[in-house]
Every structure is written in C-alpha cells, then in structure tokens.
Amino acid sequence: MQNLKKLIRTDSWVIPYLKTYKGLLALIVFLGFMTVFSGGALMFTSGFLISRSAQRPENILMVYVPIVLTRAFGIGRPSFRYAERLVSHNWVLRIVSKFRKRLFQLVEANTKSIYAKTQTGDMLNVLANDLDKIENFYLRLVFPTIIGFVLYLFITVGVGIFNPFVGLYLLILIGMITVLAPLVTLAVNGARDYQKKQLEANMYTRVTDAVMGLEDWILAGRTAELIAQEKQHLSDIWMLTRRQKHFTWWRTFLSELVIGLAALLLLWFADVRFGDTSFGVNWVAAFALAIFPMSDAFISIATGAEELPRYQDSIERLNHYSTDAVQVAEPVQQPTLTQYDIQINALSFAYEDDQNVLTNISLAIPAQQKLAILGQSGAGKTTLLKLLLGDEIPQAGSISIGGVSPAALLANRARYLAVLDQHPYLFASSVANNLRLGNLQATDEELWTALRKVRLTHLVESLPEGLNTPMTEMGQRFSGGEQQRFALARILLQDAPIVILDEPTVGLDPITERAVLEIIFEVLAEKTVIWVTHHLTGIELVDKIIFIENQTIMLSGTLAELMNSSARFNGLLEMDHGALIQE
Ligand SMILES: Nc1ncnc2c1ncn2[C@@H]1O[C@H](COP(=O)(O)OP(=O)(O)OP(=O)(O)O)[C@@H](O)[C@H]1O
Numbered sequence: 001m002q003n004l005k006k007l008i009r010t011d012s013w014v015i016p017y018l019k020t021y022k023g024l025l026a027l028i029v030f031l032g033f034m035t036v037f038s039g040g041a042l043m044f045t046s047g048f049l050i051s052r053s054a055q056r057p058e059n060i061l062m063v064y065v066p067i068v069l070t071r072a073f074g075i076g077r078p079s080f081r082y083a084e085r086l087v088s089h090n091w092v093l094r095i096v097s098k099f100r101k102r103l104f105q106l107v108e109a110n111t112k113s114i115y116a117k118t119q120t121g122d123m124l125n126v127l128a129n130d131l132d133k134i135e136n137f138y139l140r141l142v143f144p145t146i147i148g149f150v151l152y153l154f155i156t157v158g159v160g161i162f163n164p165f166v167g168l169y170l171l172i173l174i175g176m177i178t179v180l181a182p183l184v185t186l187a188v189n190g191a192r193d194y195q196k197k198q199l200e201a202n203m204y205t206r207v208t209d210a211v212m213g214l215e216d217w218i219l220a221g222r223t224a225e226l227i228a229q230e231k232q233h234l235s236d237i238w239m240l241t242r243r244q245k246h247f248t249w250w251r252t253f254l255s256e257l258v259i260g261l262a263a264l265l266l267l268w269f270a271d272v273r274f275g276d277t278s279f280g281v282n283w284v285a286a287f288a289l290a291i292f293p294m295s296d297a298f299i300s301i302a303t304g305a306e307e308l309p310r311y312q313d314s315i316e317r318l319n320h321y322s323t324d325a326v327q328v329a330e331p332v333q334q335p336t337l338t339q340y341d342i343q344i345n346a347l348s349f350a351y352e353d354d355q356n357v358l359t360n361i362s363l364a365i366p367a368q369q370k371l372a373i374l375g376q377s378g379a380g381k382t383t384l385l386k387l388l389l390g391d392e393i394p395q396a397g398s399i400s401i402g403g404v405s406p407a408a409l410l411a412n413r414a415r416y417l418a419v420l421d422q423h424p425y426l427f428a429s430s431v432a433n434n435l436r437l438g439n440l441q442a443t444d445e446e447l448w449t450a451l452r453k454v455r456l457t458h459l460v461e462s463l464p465e466g467l468n469t470p471m472t473e474m475g476q477r478f479s480g481g482e483q484q485r486f487a488l489a490r491i492l493l494q495d496a497p498i499v500i501l502d503e504p505t506v507g508l509d510p511i512t513e514r515a516v517l518e519i520i521f522e523v524l525a526e527k528t529v530i531w532v533t534h535h536l537t538g539i540e541l542v543d544k545i546i547f548i549e550n551q552t553i554m555l556s557g558t559l560a561e562l563m564n565s566s567a568r569f570n571g572l573l574e575m576d577h578g579a580l581i582q583e
Pocket residue numbers: 351354357375376377378379380381382383384
C-alpha cells in the first residue's frame with residue numbers, strides 16, 4: 001500500500017495521461033455505463049413484459065411500450081458496447097502513440113554512449129513490454145473500475161430515493177463486491193504475487209546458470225540433483241499459483257452469492273412497494289431480474305485489482321527510467337570547439353559508492369599528440385576513456401577538451417571524438433553505406449580516397465559490385481585486419497580531431513597487428529590519438545606513454561625517457577617484445 005501511494009505521488013506515466021483527452025475519457029465512462037445500464041434495463045423491461053403478458057392483456061397495445069423498450073435496450077446494449085470498445089481503444093492508442101515517442105526519447109537519452117551502462121536492445125524490450133501492460137492497465141483496470149463505481153452509485157442512490165433502507169442495504173451488499181473484495185484481493189493476492197515474483201526471478205537466474213554450466217553438471221554426474229532441485233522450485237511456484245486460483249474462485253463465488261442476496265432484497269423491496277395492486281405486481285420480476293446483468297461490472301473491479309501488482313511493476317520501471325533520462329538529457333547548450341587540447345586536472349573518479357578507480361590524475365594532451373595508455377587489467381584505462389567521452393563525470397578535479405567539459409559536448413560528440421575499438425561492426429548493408437556511417441555526405445571519390453589511405457582499394461575493386469557489394473555476403477570473408485581497416489576508413493571520413501583507440505588490434509596475429517598499427521598512425525598523423533593497449537607492439541609510434549597503476553599515473557614519458565629511466569618499463573619491454581604485459 002505504501003508503495004502504491006508513493007507510486008501515485010511520483011507517477012508521470014498514468015495519471016497525467018488521464019487528464020489528457022478528458023472529454024474522450026468521460027465519453028468512455030458514459031458509454032460503458034450505458035452498456036451495463038442497457039443490460040439491466042433489458043432485463044427490467046423483459047421482466048415487466050413477461051409478467052404483464054401473463055395477465056393476458058386484452059389488447060397488444062397494452063404491452064406495446066415495454067415491447068418497444070425491450071427491443072430498444074436489446075439493440076442498445078451491443079451498440080453501446082461496440083461504441084465503448086471503439087472509443088476506449090482509440091483513447092488508448094492515442095495515449096500509446098505518445099508513450100512510444102516518449103519511450104524512444106528516453107532510451108535514446110540513456111544509450112547515447114558507446115560505453116552505455118544499459119544494453120539498448122534489452123532496455124527497449126523491457127520497456128516496450130511495460131508499455132503493453134499499461135495499455136491493459138487502462139482497458140482492464142482503470143475504465144472498468146470507474147464504470148463499476150458509477151453504476152454502484154447509480155443503483156444505490158436510485159433505489160435509495162424510493163426506499164432509503166433498501167438503498168443502504170444495497171450500498172453495503174454491493175460495497176462488499178466493489179470495495180471489500182478488491183481490498184482483500186490486494187492484501188492476499190498482492191503478497192502472493194510478490195512471493196511468486198521472487199521465486200520466479202530466483203528460478204530464472206538459477207536455470208540460466210544451470211543451462212550455461214550444463215556441461216559441468218553432466219560431468220559432475222549431478223544432473224538428477226539439478227532436476228530434483230528445479231522440480232521443487234517449480235512445485236513451490238505452482239502451489240502459489242494454485243492458491244491464487246482458489247482465492248479467485250472463492251471470491252467470484254461469494255460475489256455471485258452477494259448478487260443473489262441483492263436480487264432477493266430487490267424482490268422483497270419490489271413486493272413491499274408495488275406488490276399490493278394487480279398492476280403493480282408486474283414490477284416485482286422487473287426489479288429482481290435487473291441486478292443480474294450488472295454483476296459483471298461489479299465483479300470486474302476485483303479482477304482488475306488482482307492484476308494491479310503486475311501493472312505496478314511496469315509503471316514503476318517506466319517512472320524510474322524517465323527520471324534517469326531527465327538527468328541525462330539536461331545539458332542542451334552545445335559549444336563549438338576552436339582548439340582541441342585536452343587538459344586533466346587533479347581528477348578523481350569512483351563508480352557510485354565504490355572506492356576510487358582513479359585518484360588525483362593530472363595530464364595534458366596537446367592537439368595531435370599520440371598517447372599510449374598502458375596498465376594492467378582493471379587499472380582504469382577504459383574508465384579514463386569514458387571520462388574523456390563524457391559518459392562519466394569525475395567526482396573531483398576536471399577534464400576538458402579545448403576548455404569545454406566532454407559532458408557538454410555529448411550531443412555533437414561525433415564531430416570531435418571518434419572511437420576505434422576491438423570489434424568494429426560491419427552492418428548488413430553495402431560497403432559504401434558502411435563507410436558513409438562516418439560521413440553521410442561523403443562522395444564516392446572521398447570513399448575511394450579513404451580506402452586508398454587504409455590500403456583497401458585493391459580489395460574493394462576486386463569485389464563483385466565494388467562499393468555496392470553487400471557486406472552480409474562478404475562480411476565473414478573479411479579478415480580481422482581488413483575489418484579494422486574498413487572501420488578506420490569510416491573514422492577518416494568522420495574526420496574528428498581526436499581518435500580513441502581501444503585495443504583495436506586485440507586478436508590479430510603479430511604481423512597483421514603491426515601492419516594495422518602502422519597504417520593507423522600513418523593516416524591519423526594530424527589527429528590526437530589516445531591509444532589504450534596491453535601490447536607494446538608499435539609502441540615506438542607514439543609520442544608519449546603513460547602507465548596507470550594504483551589509481552594513478554605511475555610512469556609517464558617518451559619511449560626513450562622511459563627506457564632510460566625506468567627499470568620497470570624495460571622489464572615490460574623485455575617481457576613483451578610483441579607479447580603481452582599482463583596476460
Ligand atoms: N560500470 C562500472 N561500475 C562499477 N565498477 C566498474 C564499472 N566499470 C568498471 N568498473 C571497475 O573499475 C575498475 C577499472 O575498470 P576499467 O574497465 O577502467 O579497467 P581497464 O584498465 O580498462 O581494464 P581492462 O584492461 O581489463 O579493460 C575495475 O575494477 C572495474 O571492475
């Protein structure tokens with residue numbers, strides 16, 4: 001309940017939308033009400049008609065009005081229902097189209113980065129499912145609940161005008177279905193739902209683990225144990241589901257019983273009120289029958305409440321991510337850089353509440369410098385790149401490119417920073433389209449110039465359709481080195497002044513590695529290059545080397561300086577010789 005209150009207070013996905021299109025919402029409630037009212041009125045007029053006809057009216061005209069009304073309500077009921085469905089789906093679709101746009105903006109804001117914390121596809125999938133649930137939330141919970149309550153008020157007030165005591169009894173009786181049953185459902189089934197979700201989440205993790213490590217279970221000869229364990233968990237979940245179903249069955253049964261009692265009450269009321277004249281007696285069946293078609297409208301309130309916990313999760317998730325998105329989306333003003341010197345001053349950084357990854361780092365990277373960043377796995381090299389890209393913000397100190405913080409450059413970061421990482425992606429499109437990812441306006445001539453620089457002209461000329469050859473067919477045929485060179489050509493077309501190399505040669509054989517590095521440094525001669533690497537192959541191609549250890553820059557200098565001054569570095573060079581520093 002506390003959670004529910006908090007959700008209502010902080011919600012930005014449900015309540016604000018109820019206020020939009022208020023007119024349509026009122027129309028939905030009206031049509032929904034008229035559907036149920038027509039159902040009740042149909043039974044009412046039918047009841048009257050049957051009783052009146054049993055008295056053998058002398059003339060058909062004596063029952064003409066009830067006949068017309070029976071027909072009118074008979075046609076009215078499905079017509080109102082159809083109109084109500086049409087309008088409510090129209091309302092929901094309008095809202096959902098707004099939702100989808102908002103969802104897209106929110107995912108986009110959260111995943112602008114190459115090193116994004118959340119996997120875009122996963123997030124989109126989860127949130128798109130949540131949106132579907134919100135659609136149902138309106139159609140299965142919000143609308144039926146409002147319609148049910150309006151009807152509840154109408155009946156109790158309507159009967160109360162004739163006889164306040166009977167009105168009060170009805171208020172209490174039907175209140176058991178419309179108020180008490182949903183509250184009890186929330187308390188009982190809500191707790192079970194929570195328990196079930198916990199069990200299912202644990203089981204999901206365990207089964208995923210088990211499937212991933214299936215070989216080990218088989219080799220250890222413990223498959224029977226694994227199956228028994230999972231069977232037990234499945235049976236726990238099944239027990240909870242069964243209890244929930246039992247509860248629902250009992251709730252529906254008791255609700256129907258209450259409706260039966262209400263019908264008896266109305267029977268008695270009609271008898272006392274109208275039963276003493278030969279004409280008045282015709283109303284008795286009319287009143288008693290009218291309540292039955294309305295029972296669905298009352299019972300569906302509790303059915304909606306049963307589904308609330310499921311919707312609640314989805315709404316909470318959407319609200320949670322939208323708050324995050326607002327935080328990410330704030331810096332709007334986009335400064336233009338005139339120079340590209342990078343300056344890092346006394347920078348410290350930690351991930352959330354963890355201990356510092358980097359402490360008190362100061363470093364100047366003048367434009368066009370070639371810098372290599374070395375360090376053991378987990379030293380903080382990638383973290384430094386994230387700070388440079390503006391994906392993370394330092395807790396202390398500062399980092400700037402041309403005097404501007406990288407976070408302020410996010411929206412047009414591609415103008416200033418390009419990244420070549422371990423696995424550049426070649427899309428299922430033509431060679432030309434893959435290259436134009438770097439620059440949509442590039443002419444064919446510019447594509448060929450870039451290809452020539454990275455020494456791929458010959459290869460592309462030999463492809464069946466040259467620049468228009470689809471990469472899907474050929475993608476797998478390209479070697480790792482060729483793929484890296486295609487990505488490099490893309491970067492050349494992008495023409496950003498600063499290029500980040502995140503271990504681009506991992507997995508290449510030493511000869512290809514050297515060749516690729518030589519090409520990279522040759523074509524990027526006029527750019528600033530920041531190169532994270534584990535290997536010392538090609539280290540002589542850079543102007544400066546830094547070595548990160550214990551959260552700080554342990555060594556720094558040119559290759560010659562480090563070779564002259566650092567026994568540690570010479571040890572690494574000796575160990576490496578084209579091999580590895582830390583593996
Ligand atoms: N998103 C994150 N949340 C919390 N801790 C993180 C996160 N990313 C990295 N870390 C931690 O920060 C430290 C530095 O990680 P980082 O990826 O920067 O190291 P690295 O030097 O690039 O390592 P490698 O060479 O293996 O890629 C590690 O201890 C890592 O576990």
